[in-house]
Amino acid sequence: MKNYDSIIVGGGISGLLSALVLSKSGKNVLLLEKNRNLGNNCNSYLVNGYQVDTGPHAITQLHDGGPLRYLMENYFDYVPAFVDYGDYFIRDEDGLKEVPTTLKGYLTMDMLPRKDRLIIAQSLTKLLLSWQFGNDLSNISVYQCLPWNALSSDTQEFMDTFSYFLSGKQAKETSVQRMFVGSGFIGEDIEKDITSENSEHKYNDRFKRLSYVSRLLNNNKVDYNQYYPRNGLKAILNAILYSLPETVEIKTGTAVEQIITENNIAKGVLTKEESYFADTIIYSAFAKDLPKYITDLPESYISDLSRIKQSKALTIWLGLDETFEEFNYTGGEVWFKDKPFWAMPISNYNKNFAPKGKKLVGFMFSINEGNSLESEKLEAYNTILRVYPGINNYIEMIHYQITIPEKASVSINGFIADTVTPVRNLYLVGTDVDDRSMGITRAAYSIIKLIKSLRIDGFIIEL
Ligand SMILES: Cc1cc2nc3c(=O)[nH]c(=O)nc-3n(C[C@H](O)[C@H](O)[C@H](O)COP(=O)(O)OP(=O)(O)OC[C@H]3O[C@@H](n4cnc5c(N)ncnc54)[C@H](O)[C@@H]3O)c2cc1C
Known part of the structure; x- marks a missing residue:
């Protein structure tokens, strides 16, 4: 039986990036994906002549030192083209x-x-100032920090909608820290893990905090630093696949059913047909499902994993006649009343996504899990x-997608796992392993953490 250096469970972007990093560090890798296709949430496909993505996407932090940029520059054989995201609107x-x-x-x-705007501005300023003096805002919810019942229902819906887009949960479960970082008011801790050996938190730097606060108070515009891959989401997937060396073996349509351990050390995986063995196992499926794959995890770890929260999304893709004029802009818009959504006219980035x-x-809508899918x-x-x-007079294609955008919502009292697990040689990657940024950027952060952990454990030597 063939032995591998690493086995990777799951072939979404986190699993594929892990395969890329390990193989480019000289390792033999086996990647097992349960679906017939790779990419999962990071892909595009054709529907009646339209190229749809797996949900509308804005890619964040592609500047110098950003995690995906770092991985692209160091491990990709070519970097896909990105275009500026454009503007955000409220409708x-x-x-x-x-x-x-x-x-x-x-x-x-x-x-x-106006009354609500003044209340929000006052609360915002107060909180930013307290943050500047070192206070932690990660356990205070957006709901808690505002006199919620004094706000109009429109304002409550507005705050809930923005909270959802930034954390996957509403204002009661979204921390103020998350809201400030997600809206660009304060900076993400992007340099951690990449450039420094120790994990000192950048927020501790009083001068940096001061510069964020004074930027806001002096009315300097926030730079959202968001992009869209010009050839669609699958352009990122294709660039990774192209860059994978031959030392990566991929088996699709192959679900891992068990992670084999011995004396609390991961040794391999079991599928329906076969068992495979390796020195390290990188697991990129849902961390909260890990107890299904390993029977003897510590109780406290199982209990932590059970606190991971997720939410489901519904995306409706509409193919419209070009003469419909509401979407003649580049960027995205948010509707925050009654049934909130985020809309993104992606063929404005590339005309080839739609027929002539x-x-x-x-x-993109959040799904209320109490209702049936059909009614949602x-x-x-x-x-x-x-x-x-x-708009109904202009619709010529409708396509629905039900997805789980993030493996863990970054919500108050939720849990985010670590790359390192209680089982030796078993590592986790994905959006439930880091709380910074969101989606693909967060997945990239988890890979940076993986690299660091593998280096510390002596499994890979160089970046
Ligand atoms: C509607 C929507 C909007 C989004 N918007 C944005 C955005 O604006 N910006 C952004 O950056 N990101 C966004 N994202 C999130 C981003 O697409 C995901 O975070 C990212 O693609 C997740 O990658 P992943 O590899 O961690 O997880 P996944 O894509 O979930 O991959 C996990 C893989 O593991 C496989 N697997 C599971 N169990 C097993 C098993 N037992 N054996 C073998 N394989 C297994 C699964 O089949 C899957 O392929 C959005 C996602 C959606 C759905």
Whole structure:
């Protein structure tokens, strides 16, 4: 039987990036993916001549030192082309307005009652100042920090919608820290793990904190630093696949059923047909499912993993006649009332995503798990018809996707796992292993952590 240096469970972007890093560090790798295709949440495919992504995506932190950029520069054979994301808008019955990026912008945003805007601005300033003096905002919820019941229902829905897009949960479960980082008001701890040996938190740097606060108070615009891959989400997947050396063996349609351990050391995996053995196992499926694969994990670890929270998303892709004029911009828009959604006209980045004379727009909703999928789909579709009167006359393609965008929501009292597990030689990667940023960027952070852990454990020598 062939022995590998590493076995990777799962062939989404986290598993594939792990395979890339390990193989480029000279290791023989076996990657097992239960689906027939690779990529999972990071892919694009054709529907009636339209190229849809697995959900609308904005890729963050591609600047110098950002985690995906770091991996692309060091491990990819070529880097896919990215285009600037464009602008963020909020839509209400009167049309589109740009999302404010300064304190002054918030104060003059006329979609919400003036009284509420003043309350929010005051709370925001107070919290930022307390953060600047070293206070931790990661356990205070957005809900807690505002006089919630004094706010109008429109403002409550607005805060809930933005909280959801930043954390996967509503204002009661979203921390103020998460809201500030996600909206670009304060910086992410991006340099940790990449450039320094120790994990000193950048937030501890009083001067950095001061510069964020003064930027906001002086009404300097927040730079969102977001991008979209010009040839669609699958361009990232294709670049990884192209860069994989021949020392990576991939088996699709092969589900791992058990992780084999001996004396608390991971030794291999079991599939329906075969067992495979390796020096390290990298697990990129849901961390909360790990107890299904290993029977003798410590009770306290199982209990922590059970605190991981997730949420489901529904994306509706609409192919529209080009003459429908509501989506003539580059970027994304948020509707925050009743049934909130985030919409992104992706064919404005690349006309080839839609047949000639057509455009392609993705609308992402959160799913209320108390309702049936069919009623959620219907309610979402009807919301689109209500928000864009007359749009039904322009629709020529409808495609629905149900997905879990993040393996762990970054919510208060939720749990984020670590790369290192209580089982020796078993490591975790993915969006449930780091709380920084979101999605693909967060997955990339988890790979940086993996590299660091593998170096510390002496499994790989160089970056
Ligand atoms: C609607 C939507 C919107 C999003 N928006 C953004 C965005 O704007 N920006 C952003 O950066 N990210 C966004 N994301 C998130 C991003 O796409 C994901 O975080 C990322 O693709 C996750 O990659 P992953 O490899 O960690 O997980 P996954 O894609 O879930 O991959 C895990 C893989 O493991 C496999 N697997 C599971 N169990 C087994 C087993 N037993 N044996 C073998 N294989 C197994 C699964 O089949 C899967 O292929 C969005 C996602 C969605 C769905």
